[in-house]
Each structure stands twice: as C-alpha cells, then as structure tokens.
C-alpha cells in the first residue's frame with residue numbers, strides 16, 4: 061500500500077509541535093543532515109545526477125534548500141542523509157545485481 065505522505069507530514073508537524081525537535085543535528089521535519097556517516101548515495105529517492113531528492117518529507121521540509129521544481133538539493137550524497145532513506149532495490153541479472161528503478165518513478169522526477 062502506498063504511503064500517504066500528506067498525512068504523514070501533517071502528523072509529523074503535529075508531533076513536532078507537541079514534543080519539539082526529535083532528531084539531533086538535523087532539520088526538524090525530515091531529519092536531514094550533512095555530516096555522515098549515513099548517506100543518500102544508495103537511496104531510491106536520489107535522482108540519476110545524484111544532486112536532487114524527490115522524497116515527500118524532504119520536499120516539505122522548510123529548512124531544506126529546494127530547486128525551482130521543488131526538489132530537495134543534495135550537494136554531497138556521500139555524507140548527506142535524512143530519516144526517510146530508502147535503499148535502492150536490487151534485481152539480479154545473471155550473476156550481477158543492478159539497481160531497479162521503476163520507470164514510473166523516473167517519470168515523476170523527470171530523470
């Protein structure tokens with residue numbers, strides 16, 4: 061079942077109002093940080109150019125810098141990360157594994 065990000069974001073905002081910041085050293089809503097050791101590099105939400113993120117909470121986070129399309133700007137995917145990281149799914153092709161990205165999602169980000 062697809063996640064209702066609008067509802068999740070609304071719930072997160074209410075929770076933050078009640079309890080204050082949850083994640084240390086990161087943005088309040090998405091938990092985005094730029095100091096590692098976790099990273100965007102293997103995340104499904106990172107675009108092919110490895111400089112934009114289309115994750116809904118990241119795009120709704122007022123502390124995260126966005127481009128003119130509203131995508132979150134990623135400047136260093138090796139040391140940046142948020143709390144909604146989603147590892148890229150791997151598919152086996154012969155003896156090798158390759159990244160599996162659905163064409164639908166690529167269309168959504170205009171990749």
Ligand code: SF4
Nearest residue numbers: 100103113115142145
């Ligand atoms: S880890 Fe978070 S910020 Fe980085 S690409 Fe994934 S969803 Fe976006």
